[in-house]
Amino acid sequence: MNKKQKKMPLRIIITAALMVLLAVLPIDGRIKTALYLIPYLVIGYDILRKAFLGIIHGQVFDENFLMAVATVGAIGIGEMVEGVAVMLFYQIGELFQSYAVGKSRKNITALMDIRPDYANIEQDGELVQVDPDEVETGTVIVVKPGEKLPIDGVITEGETTLNTSALTGESVPREAKEGDEVISGCVNLSGLIKVRTTKEFGESTVSKILDLVENSSMKKSRSENFITRFAKVYTPAVCLAAVLLAVLPPLVQMLLGGGADWLVWFTRALTFLVISCPCALVISIPLSFFGGIGGASARGILVKGSNYLEALASAGIVVFDKTGTMTKGVFEVTKISPVGVNEETLLHYAAYAESYSTHPIAESLRRAYGKNIDMALVSDVEEISGHGVTATVDGKTVAAGNRRLMERMNIACAESDGIGTEVHLALDGKYIGRILIADVLKPTAAEAVRALKENGVRKTVMLTGDAKKVAEAIASELSADEVKSELLPGDKVDEVERLLKETGKKEKLVFVGDGINDAPVLSRADVGIAMGALGSDAAIEAADVVLMDDDPSKIALAMRIARKTLRIVYENIVFALAVKAACLVLGALGVANMWWAIFADVGVMVLAVLNATRALAVSNR
Amino acid sequence: MKKTYQIEVDCAACALKMEEATKKVEGVKDATVSFMTQKMKVEFDEGADEQATMKAVVKACKKVEDDCEIFL
Numbered sequence: 113m114n115k116k117q118k119k120m121p122l123r124i125i126i127t128a129a130l131m132v133l134l135a136v137l138p139i140d141g142r143i144k145t146a147l148y149l150i151p152y153l154v155i156g157y158d159i160l161r162k163a164f165l166g167i168i169h170g171q172v173f174d175e176n177f178l179m180a181v182a183t184v185g186a187i188g189i190g191e192m193v194e195g196v197a198v199m200l201f202y203q204i205g206e207l208f209q210s211y212a213v214g215k216s217r218k219n220i221t222a223l224m225d226i227r228p229d230y231a232n233i234e235q236d237g238e239l240v241q242v243d244p245d246e247v248e249t250g251t252v253i254v255v256k257p258g259e260k261l262p263i264d265g266v267i268t269e270g271e272t273t274l275n276t277s278a279l280t281g282e283s284v285p286r287e288a289k290e291g292d293e294v295i296s297g298c299v300n301l302s303g304l305i306k307v308r309t310t311k312e313f314g315e316s317t318v319s320k321i322l323d324l325v326e327n328s329s330m331k332k333s334r335s336e337n338f339i340t341r342f343a344k345v346y347t348p349a350v351c352l353a354a355v356l357l358a359v360l361p362p363l364v365q366m367l368l369g370g371g372a373d374w375l376v377w378f379t380r381a382l383t384f385l386v387i388s389c390p391c392a393l394v395i396s397i398p399l400s401f402f403g404g405i406g407g408a409s410a411r412g413i414l415v416k417g418s419n420y421l422e423a424l425a426s427a428g429i430v431v432f433d434k435t436g437t438m439t440k441g442v443f444e445v446t447k448i449s450p451v452g453v454n455e456e457t458l459l460h461y462a463a464y465a466e467s468y469s470t471h472p473i474a475e476s477l478r479r480a481y482g483k484n485i486d487m488a489l490v491s492d493v494e495e496i497s498g499h500g501v502t503a504t505v506d507g508k509t510v511a512a513g514n515r516r517l518m519e520r521m522n523i524a525c526a527e528s529d530g531i532g533t534e535v536h537l538a539l540d541g542k543y544i545g546r547i548l549i550a551d552v553l554k555p556t557a558a559e560a561v562r563a564l565k566e567n568g569v570r571k572t573v574m575l576t577g578d579a580k581k582v583a584e585a586i587a588s589e590l591s592a593d594e595v596k597s598e599l600l601p602g603d604k605v606d607e608v609e610r611l612l613k614e615t616g617k618k619e620k621l622v623f624v625g626d627g628i629n630d631a632p633v634l635s636r637a638d639v640g641i642a643m644g645a646l647g648s649d650a651a652i653e654a655a656d657v658v659l660m661d662d663d664p665s666k667i668a669l670a671m672r673i674a675r676k677t678l679r680i681v682y683e684n685i686v687f688a689l690a691v692k693a694a695c696l697v698l699g700a701l702g703v704a705n706m707w708w709a710i711f712a713d714v715g716v717m718v719l720a721v722l723n724a725t726r727a728l729a730v731s732n733r
Numbered sequence: 734m735k736k737t738y739q740i741e742v743d744c745a746a747c748a749l750k751m752e753e754a755t756k757k758v759e760g761v762k763d764a765t766v767s768f769m770t771q772k773m774k775v776e777f778d779e780g781a782d783e784q785a786t787m788k789a790v791v792k793a794c795k796k797v798e799d800d801c802e803i804f805l
Binding site for chain 1: 743744745746749759765767768769771786799800
């Protein structure tokens with residue numbers, strides 16, 4: 113509530129009371145007419161003032177001018193009650209509308225309000241709250257349970273769980289312990305932690321995200337630009353029409369020899385002017401987009417501008433990268449096939465044999481094994497490049513590596529059958545089985561592609577630098593329509609160029625990548641979506657839409673939000689224009705009076721604003 | 734050079750008017766006014782005096798919308 117909103121109810125009550133009083137007062141004639149000027153001035157003085165200033169400043173045709181002319185006109189022809197009442201109801205409508213807009217604006221900004229207000233630093237053994245802007249890089253800050261992490265950094269002491277939902281929309285808390293990197297904007301849930309900051313506040317994740325979201329409504333969509341251009345033509349056009357309406361019919365009446373009803377046509381022209389105010393359109397369209405962007409960011413989808421939301425709604429082709437986008441981008445043990453031993457034993461020897469290696473495959477083996485490895489049991493480790501390793505584990509000779517290693521040691525091994533990398537194992541020269549390691553699909557990947565199709569995407573294409581066999585297996589699991597494999601980063605741009613030619617006139621091409629090496633493609637596509645952008649500045653820069661967590665099913669959700677927003681925008685345009693057009697015609701014909709005019713102006717605007725706030729809520733299905 | 738200013742304006746149409754008016758001010762290369770975030774983003778011409786330009790912007794905006802505030 114601003115100052116104006118607080119004062120207005122009082123003015124409305126006083127005016128209403130005076131009106132009732134005047135209606136029952138036993139006076140008549142000129143005195144009563146003069147007395148009606150009191151409530152009129154109470155309720156309308158600011159409108160009159162603004163209208164006057166508007167004329168002086170050459171801004172003639174605005175709402176205030178219209179209302180002033182209409183009510184002064186009514187008073188001029190002796191309709192005192194109508195003059196005051198129109199002004200009164202106009203003010204009530206304006207108050208309601210400014211309240212509704214303010215409220216929805218606050219609701220939306222509250223969703224995006226992840227700005228931390230302070231940082232705790234320790235000074236002489238006491239905790240002091242300081243402005244996060246003043247904290248220098250390398251300072252140790254203290255974050256208590258329930259507080260927001262103000263600045264990016266590394267935990268130096270303590271462990272806790274963090275709620276990242278404000279950033280990612282993900283409700284499952286994340287564990288964090290000493291040495292872990294933590295990003296600002298998370299809420300510390302359980303334990304007290306000390307964090308050594310690695311960035312300044314202005315460079316921290318939370319600042320970057322806030323910047324991005326706040327600037328997003330600056331990039332205007334086509335529909336918004338359309339309204340701006342429309343308003344430029346529209347306002348002079350209706351003013352001209354109003355003048356013609358006031359002058360032409362009486363002139364025709366005079367020419368036909370009858371008496372000219374100047375007053376009647378003048379009133380109709382005034383009504384016409386009040387109806388024509390384009391405010392409902394001008395306000396509800398940016399508000400709808402803002403709602404859509406706000407609703408999306410509450411779910412961890414950052415949209416950089418209304419124009420991208422608009423483009424996303426008409427996505428026809430979705431192109432996505434494989435590694436890191438649809439797959440986790442890390443190797444995992446997907447199959448254990450032991451021969452003559454149990455799975456546990458096979459994994460045990462594999463993990464021990466690879467215990468000194470830092471290769472991603474070795475790491476995935478150790479991760480799958482999960483237990484602590486007693487390095488003292490391992491000796492004589494020998495890495496045979498391009499083959500694997502041999503080592504002595506607990507007195508036994510273990511060989512772990514690819515088929516070539518087994519062949520070199522003259523050990524017969526089973527035929528390969530899966531997609532991925534196989535590690536064969538032999539214990540004291542005897543084959544004991546193989547372990548399959550592959551980059552696994554994200555749990556929601558297949559569903560994500562299906563959801564895209566359900567949401568009207570014509571074609572889904574997977575681009576990857578990976579081998580053909582792997583790419584095709586994954587593409588069929590995802591049921592992608594097309595797959596291009598063994599591509600270099602430059603080839604991806606060429607593929608996207610080719611697909612762009614293929615898109616229909618009203619279709620848009622969306623590219624989804626993990627943002628690490630996809631920058632050229634992200635910017636080439638109509639809409640570039642980057643995944644898992646937490647902490648990755650490059651992705652935030654290059655993409656138009658940023659998915660804060662790694663979940664590919666958010667692509668379809670973003671599209672649904674975009675669609676709903678656009679639908680609301682069109683609903684509002686059609687509804688407002690239809691009601692206005694109908695009232696304008698009725699006003700010109702003399703059917704609609706000033707009351708209709710007030711509804712057509714304020715009523716339509718309030719309905720459009722309420723409709724616009726629906727853009728905030730989109731169900732997850 | 735770009736700068737963002739906090740503003741106070743009550744209607745979307747007025748915000749549009751402010752945007753139009755600001756764009757015409759000498760020294761302003763481009764301007765966007767967001768009613769939703771109540772912010773004005775001004776891109777200045779090369780070598781323009783920021784303070785003098787903003788003074789002119791405030792004047793221009795007051796002219797089209799008497800009620801608006803720009804917090805410099």
